[in-house]
Amino acid sequence: MRTYTMILLAAGITFSLRALPFVIFSGQRTMPAWLERLGQTLPSAIMAVLVVYSLQDTVDGGSAATAGLIAALATALLHKWRHSTFLSIVGGTGLYMALLRLL
Amino acid sequence: MAFKTAFQKSLPIFFSYLFVGLAYGLMMNEAGYAWYTALFTSFTVYTGAFQFVLITFLSGGASYLTVALTALLMNSRQTFYSLTFLEDFKAMGRRKLYMIHTMSDETYAVNCSLDREDPARKDTMFLVALLSRIYWMGASAIGAALGQVLPFDLTGIDFCMTALFITILVDQWEKQKEHFEPIAGGVVGVLCLLLFGKQTFILPALLFVSGLILLYGQLHQTEREGNA
Structure with missing residues (x-):
């Protein structure tokens, strides 16, 4: 039950964000400059926090931490090199799964 | 032919959603959730990156406050996408709410690329939104079901979330x-x-x-x- 109420909460907030401009900017009003700037600068800061979040188990140490850090670095390099989301995710995840079993 | 244009324009989204959606479904299964929960989330929430974070919140017992505020901060970019199409969506009548709900990073990019002079532009936008949502929902349900029947150990598949975030970050960094x-x-x-x-x-x-x-x-x- 808790699972579904949480999913619906997330869905409600996401929909509200998408609908927000239709409620507040229905007239001719434009966005304040600081908000517009935040819209351009915030996403990459948030994504960096999320990378840390998805690698949080690293603080426990051990071979899984090593595997995670190596695979993360490899994913970044692979993506910088080929710019293929598909290749980067398959390559990075494949390497991580292999390292978990080998280290 | 709005459908032909929409289908062609949606092909890059198809490959992207098919793959990321499958990964999402597999990760939901790995976290102990059934295919219908994956489908339900993709049907109601419908955002890429946040749905991955939501898995860890659901299985890790996060608070409602954490879920709400993270959704707010991670998905606030959608507000800026809607802003671009304010006038277009308003002119779409009954389809307006659907267009608002289905706005994603990918459909935003495709909508921006459509010819503004094309009289069928709004129909194309609607069909791109419809097709993309079908791809995403289908892939996530199939991924979760597949995770159940695949005969090998999928430990570590959750790294696809890390990899997805890294690819997005590298793309943002380079811009x-x-x-x-x-x-x-x-x-x-x-x-x-x-x-x-x-x-x-x-x-x-x-x-x-x-x-x-x-x-x-x-x-x-x-x-x-x-x-x-």
Whole structure:
């Protein structure tokens, strides 16, 4: 039950964000400059926090931490090199799964 | 032929959603959720990156506050996408709500690329939204069902979330001239992780970094005005 109420909460907030401009900017009003700037600068800061979040188990140490850090670095390099989301995710995840079993 | 244009325009989305959706479904299965829960989430929430974070929140027992505020901060970019199509969606009558709900990073990019002079442009936009949502929902349900029947050990498949975030970050990084924001995000993230510990650190980290970016933007602006 808790699972579904949480999913619906997330869905409600996401929909509200998408609908927000239709409620507040229905007239001719434009966005304040600081908000517009935040819209351009915030996403990459948030994504960096999320990378840390998805690698949080690293603080426990051990071979899984090593595997995670190596695979993360490899994913970044692979993506910088080929710019293929598909290749980067398959390559990075494949390497991580292999390292978990080998280290 | 709005459908032909829409289908052609949606093909890159098809491959992207098919793959990321499958990964999402597999990760939901790995976390112990059934295919219908994966389908339900893709049907109601319908955002890529956040749905991955939501899996860890659901299985890790995060609070409602964490779920709500993280959704708010991670998905706030959708507000800016809607803003671009304010006038278009308003003119779409009954399809307006559907267009608002289905706005994603990918459909935004495709909508921006459509010929503004094409009389069938709005029909194309609607069909791109419809097709993309079908791809995403289908792939996530299939992924979760597949995870159940695949005969091999999928431990470590959850790394596809990490890899997805890294690819997005690398793309954002390369578009920037300065990298204050991602560096601030990384530093604040690690500090908060060490300070607050796993799971609980995400909320303070997101709030701190948002405040920092806002402050930095204001100072930067004042500086530029001072120089002018």
